[in-house]
Amino acid sequence: MSQIAVRNSQGMAPWQASPAPEDRDALDSRKLWRTLWRRRGMILGVFAVGTAAAVIYALNMTPTYRSVATLVIEPSGNQVITFQQTPDRPDPNSDYLQTQMGLIQSREVAERAVRELDLSHHEELDPRQKASRLSKIKAQLSNWHADWFPQSWHQELNYTDEQAFNSAVMELRQRTSVTVVGKSHLVSIGVTMADAETGAATANALAQGYLASRQSSQQQESLNASRWMNTRMVELRTQLQQAESKLQAYRDGQGLVDVGGVATITANELARTSDRLVDARRERADAQSQYRQVQGLLARGGNLDLSSVPAVINNPVIQQFQAVAATAQARVDEYSQRYGDKHPQMVAARSELQAAQASLRSQVSQVVAGLQHNYQLAQDNENALRSSFNSNKQEIQDISRKEFALRELQRDVDSNRDVYNTFMTKLRETMATADLVSGNARVVDPAIAPLFPTTPRKAILVVLAALLSLIAGCAIALLREAWNNSFKNSADVERNLHLPVLSVVPMLKRRNRSRIHRQFERNDDAAFAEAVRTLRTGVMLNDDDVRRKTLVLTSTTPGEGKTTLAINLAGAMARVERVLLVEADLRRPKVATNLGLDAHHIGLAELLAGKAGVDDCLQSIGSLDVICAGEMPYNPQELLASTRMQTFLEWARHRYDRVILDTPASQSVSDAALLCGMADSVIYVIKSEATSMPLVRKSIGQLLQTGAPITGVVLNQVSRPEPGQRRDHYYDYLPAAPAQ
Structure with missing residues (x-):
């Protein structure tokens, strides 16, 4: 019955309690705190049990030690063939060092260390020595009666030497960690083992194994480079001889001795001819302009106006005659006002003026004839220079084609000779330094046996376990509170029973x-x-x-x-x-x-x-x-x-x-x-x-x-106050009843 209506014996109407508004989605921190405080005993019990279990577990854990060896690895090491182009490495820590770290953790380096230290028989890495008690019991039962039990029980402890070696290598790789120290070129090799001495020796063996692997790889690269360069030298020698033969055959066929010098002289002559042609064109244009002005005046019948042409008026002789004519004209004008037309001096002045004007016209005619002559000369000079320029240009083009072909052949010879000489030099260097290996890595700090274990960190483990136990206790308390369907306060009674x-x-x-x-x-x-x-x-x-x-x-x-x-x-x-x-x-x-x-x-x-x-x-x-x-x-x-x-x-x-x-x-x-x-x-x-x-x-x-x-x-x-109540001592002033 979810709803109960109450009616008393006197027939009164049932009392209905209006349910208190409740925001079920709101989180009441005080309510949570009251719940946790009321169930503090259970929380403290869970806390104590969890902490005690963590302490016992931590005391029984086997301590492990981490031994670290530090190497410095330079990204730009010495190369066997230095003229080979290498890609840029703007961030060596992200590319080159990551590759080297992968090589340190490779199976080859781990096998070197296991083989050198005989770790396949060490109790931590040998699967035959670290087998669990259950595996040993199963193996004993299988040995007692093989037909009654699965064959896999018998094989769990029967490892071959090769299987034990592979298992030790795999286990060592799992116990090895390689990290970069900050943003430097330092790389640390860490090995975690319960035996501190063996862990340090293993870390040093891994570092030396990596260096030995790099040296062996460089020696093999040097040998392979020498073989390849010897083969390549024969090909380059043949290519150089063929290029030289082609160059000599072209020279003989074209009859060239020093095409470069000839081409240089011809080019200079062509440049000078081009400059003279430009000047001749300018002179011909000037002469043509003056001549066309004169021709235009003559065509309009303006012989007297020829003196106004700039080329005529700027002539010094014309200027002198014009000055004489101007003087005679001034004298005539003066005498005409002073004397009459028949005065002897007036007649003489007129005769002098006419003579000056006739001389001026004669001299202008000569200047005009000179302009025409100059125009003809300038035109003939321009035509002659143009013909010379075209001839030189044709000769230059012919020589340029020969020079281009010759230089192409010469470049082929030069490039083949340079490559051949470079290969010859590098081959001699490689053969001379074949037994010298320059590594790009070295051990900075060898590993030593640590004095204190790395794991487990018992104090941190116990603290974390205690914290988790406390959280688990609080969670259990809250879950029990949520699952508790009993009446906790008066609001629950009124809401559910009315x-x-x-x-x-x-x-x-x-x-x-x-x-x-x-x-x-x-x-x-x-x-x-x-x-x-x-x-x-x-x-x-x-x-x-x-x-x-x-x-x-x-x-x-x-x-x-x-x-x-x-x-x-x-x-x-x-x-x-x-x-x-x-x-x-x-x-x-x-x-x-x-x-x-x-x-x-x-x-x-x-x-x-x-x-x-x-x-x-x-x-x-x-x-x-x-x-x-x-x-x-x-x-x-x-x-x-x-x-x-x-x-x-x-x-x-x-x-x-x-x-x-x-x-x-x-x-x-x-x-x-x-x-x-x-x-x-x-x-x-x-x-x-x-x-x-x-x-x-x-x-x-x-x-x-x-x-x-x-x-x-x-x-x-x-056990807890009602919502909204306070645990005060308002009524504590009342005296206690007397004892009876």
């Missing part, structure tokens, strides 16, 4: 648990006493119009604290009302023992059986009257269901303000359901984080089917 929580009773401290049954009177624990007062207030406030005198306390299973709560509630209510505490649990009575009364005194069993009266059964503790169970009967349920029980309850209702009945657990026997049907009010006690929710819902549902008037729930033995 019943009011009358009080939340905290768990007592250990020093007060021995006096828990009369804890309210003693007031040793203020929080517990206040929770009982809250319960008392809730019971009294539920009376409404009709006083609910008969009050039954029950629970789902035994051990949830209903008897203790009934005793303390009765003591609390006895201070303000007349209260009768009745022990209605006739199967496992505990009230008398808890209150320190006589357990064999006449009680409820004798009263219901008709063997005693009420006054005979009553016992008093202060203002509280108590009727214990008495002797346990054989038919407790029949006695509780009898009319005497109902008569007794009617008598108690009239005499006392409140009758509190302590009943058995509802899921153990049906006595609780029977008594709840007779009561005015039922208080259901639930132990925090103990009783599962489905079982509680089932028990309450059964009680409701019998008409039990369930007033509310008491959440008992809560």
Whole structure:
């Protein structure tokens, strides 16, 4: 039953608790901390067990030592054939050194070390000596009777020498690590073994094996280079002879002796001719321009205007004649104003002017004729130079073609001769230094036996194990908290049962648990006493119009604290009302023992059986009257269901303000359901984080089917405060009750 509606015997509407809003996705750090603190015992137990196991394991581990030998490896070592082009290595640590590290870890180097140190018979690398006990037992059984067991059992320890050697090589490679020291050319070779001396010797053997492997490789490369160069020399000699024969044959065929010198002289002449041709073209253009100006004037009939042509007017002779004519013209102009036209001096001046003008025209004609003559000469000079230039250019082109072919042949001869000479030089160098090997690596620091083991780091191992154990303990605690489907706080009760929580009773401290049954009177624990007062207030406030005198306390299973709560509630209510505490649990009575009364005194069993009266059964503790169970009967349920029980309850209702009945657990026997049907009010006690929710819902549902008037729930033995509460000492000022 996931939902339980409560209706009391007076027909009141069921009380519905609105579930508190809860953000299930939010992580409540305080809630997690409370969970971890409450389960600190289990967490500390897991922590202690894990740490102890780590300590034992660390003490039994075999220490191993790491021996390191350091080499320096230069990326640019001496090459056998130095004229070979090598690719650029901008970052030798990433390419060259990685290759060399791979060579150090190669099988060849490992085999050298195993063979040199005879590691195939060492106890750490020999598979025959490090076989497990199980393998030895299996081998013995197989030797005892081979037909009964698999053949593989017999072969596990029967390694051949070759198999043992290969296994030792493989094991050594797994124990070897090669690293680059920072960004330098230093390479460290580390070997991890339990035997420190053997580990150091192995690291040095690996370093020397790598160097020996490099020397052997260089010697083989030198020998191969010499053989290849001898073969290549024969081919180069033949190619050089063929190139020289072709060059000489071309010279003989073209009749060339020094084509280079001839080509140089002809080229200079062609350059000078080209310069003269340019000058001649410029002179012809100037003469042509002047001549065309004169021709243009003559064609328009402008003979007198020829003197205005720049080539004519700039002529010194023309300038002199022009000056004479200008002087004569000035004299004529002067005399014309002074004398008359027939004056002798005027006539003489005119004659002089006419003579000067005639001489000017004659001289201009001569200059014009000279311009034409100059133009003809310039044109003839240009044609002659152009013809000479074309002839020289044709000759140059013919010589250039011959020179190109000759130089091509000469370059072929020169290149073949250079290659041949280079190979000859390198061959002699290689043959001279064939027995000299210049390595590019050397041992900087040989390995020595370390004094302290590298692994295991016991302190770190124990600390990590302790940390992991602590984390595992916290995880287990949180998982148990998540899987726990019991009631942890009042919100769980209201949300799942829809019943009011009358009080939340905290768990007592250990020093007060021995006096828990009369804890309210003693007031040793203020929080517990206040929770009982809250319960008392809730019971009294539920009376409404009709006083609910008969009050039954029950629970789902035994051990949830209903008897203790009934005793303390009765003591609390006895201070303000007349209260009768009745022990209605006739199967496992505990009230008398808890209150320190006589357990064999006449009680409820004798009263219901008709063997005693009420006054005979009553016992008093202060203002509280108590009727214990008495002797346990054989038919407790029949006695509780009898009319005497109902008569007794009617008598108690009239005499006392409140009758509190302590009943058995509802899921153990049906006595609780029977008594709840007779009561005015039922208080259901639930132990925090103990009783599962489905079982509680089932028990309450059964009680409701019998008409039990369930007033509310008491959440008992809560080990943590309610959400929003504080563990303060607000009520600690109350004085404790005097000892009785």
